Amino acid sequence: xxxxxxxxxxxxxxxxxxxxxxxxxxxxxxxxxxxxxxxxxxxxxxxxxxxxxxxxxxxxxxxxxxxxxxxxxxxxxxxxxxxxxxxxxxxxxxxxxxxxxxxxxxxxxxxxxxxxxxxxxxxxxxxxxxxxxxxxxxxxxxxxxxxxxxxxxxxxxxxxxxxxxxxxxxxxxxxxxxxxxxxxxxxxxxxxxxxxxxxxxxxxxxxxxxxxxxxxxxxxxxxxxxxxxxxxxxxxxxxxxxxxxxxxxxxxxxxxxxxxxxxxxxxxxxxxxxx
Numbered sequence: 551x552x553x554x555x556x557x558x559x560x561x562x563x564x565x566x567x568x569x570x571x572x573x574x575x576x577x578x579x580x581x582x583x584x585x586x587x588x589x590x591x592x593x594x595x596x597x598x599x600x601x602x603x604x605x606x607x608x609x610x611x612x613x614x615x616x617x618x619x620x621x622x623x624x625x626x627x628x629x630x631x632x633x634x635x636x637x638x639x640x641x642x643x644x645x646x647x648x649x650x651x652x653x654x655x656x657x658x659x660x661x662x663x664x665x666x667x668x669x670x671x672x673x674x675x676x677x678x679x680x681x682x683x684x685x686x687x688x689x690x691x692x693x694x695x696x697x698x699x700x701x702x703x704x705x706x707x708x709x710x711x712x713x714x715x716x717x718x719x720x721x722x723x724x725x726x727x728x729x730x731x732x733x734x735x736x737x738x739x740x741x742x743x744x745x746x747x748x749x750x751x752x753x754x755x756x757x758x759x760x761x762x763x764x765x766x767x768x769x770x771x772x773x774x775x776x777x778x779x780x781x782x783x784x785x786x787x788x789x790x791x792x793x794x795x796x797x798x799x800x801x802x803x804x805x806x807x808x809x810x811x812x813x814x815x816x817x818x819x820x821x822x823x824x825x
Contacts, residue, residue: 582609583618583642583671584680591664592655596691596791599656604683606640606649606671616642619672620651626668629687632658634667653685660689662791691790693758695725697824698788702795704822710737713822715797718748725751727762730782730799731818741770741777749782758788764802778804794823 586605594600606618617639635654642649651669669683702715711733720726728748735741746768753760767782784799798817800810810817 580609580678581676582678582680583607585669585671585683587681589683589685591686591688592653593688593690594655594657594660596689597657599654601652601654604651604653604669604685606642606651608642608647608649611645611647612642614644618642618649618677621670621672623668623670623682626682626684627666629655629665629667630659632656633660633665633687636667636669640671655687657689660687662689662789664688689791693755693788693790695719695723695753695755697790697793698725698795700824702820702822703825704820706731706733706818706820710734713820715795715820715822717751717795720750725753725760727751727784730767730784730797730820731780731801734801734818735768735770735780741772743768743770744776745769753788758790759785760788761785762799767801778806792823794821796821 583606586607589604590602592600592602608616618641620636620638620640622636633656635656637651640649640651665687667685667687669685671679673679696719699717699719702713702717704713705711706713714729714732715727716729717725717727726748728746732743732746736743747766749762749765749767751760751762762782762784764781764783766779768780770777770780781802782799783802784797786795786797788795797820799820800808800817802808806812
């Protein structure tokens with residue numbers, strides 16, 4: 551029965567630890583420490599670093615400083631060790647029930663997916679420890695449109711040949727594109743390009759997502775005979791972290807229709823990077 555009583559006290563105390571109101575009644579006879587309940591996501595800019603403070607709370611106060619050991623929970627940690635700096639101890643100052651654990655996270659080989667760090671307070675005789683803290687680290691890359699201006703390299707889906715995609719900025723600083731699908735038309739299709747337009751790109755600078763509205767794009771000849779104009783539509787993503795363009799497109803031609811539908815594909819695809 552006594553053991554059950556202690557468990558109930560622990561659960562109740564953990565639910566109250568985040569509040570620092572003056573009128574909160576701490577359980578004075580229980581030596582308990584826990585991380586704050588809601589630990590924030592740590593956002594790190596590309597090639598940058600971020601400092602945050604994670605708090606611990608105790609149920610008891612002391613007239614002297616108290617130091618507690620901090621441990622990494624390996625089974626709950628996916629971040630590489632070069633990407634974070636965490637002290638091995640945290641101190642709760644005298645006459646306080648709050649300690650601050652300063653943490654630094656840096657973009658040292660961080661990927662695009664979120665990674666995690668598990669933290670726990672080392673238990674000792676007479677000390678009860680609360681929840682394990684799980685810190686989420688998310689890399690953020692601010693999109694700089696100038697980094698996506700240039701000539702791309704890579705191969706088209708189906709290995710039709712090297713891509714010839716070129717991006718530039720118009721007079722208002724908006725992204726535009728040309729060279730999409732050239733390898734397809736001149737390679738297996740065997741046509742000769744007689745004209746090719748540069749089309750505007752509708753780009754969301756926050757997400758990197760873009761579209762190219764269907765528009766007249768390329769005229770060609772086949773065995774010397776002029777062919778109906780190819781219309782191009784496209785969408786995709788500019789990945790600011792990797793510098794890669796994910797491009798999905800379709801041709802539409804009078805008398806033939808959609809080439810994506812003809813080939814029974816979702817889209818023609820190029821995953822390419824600036825040279």
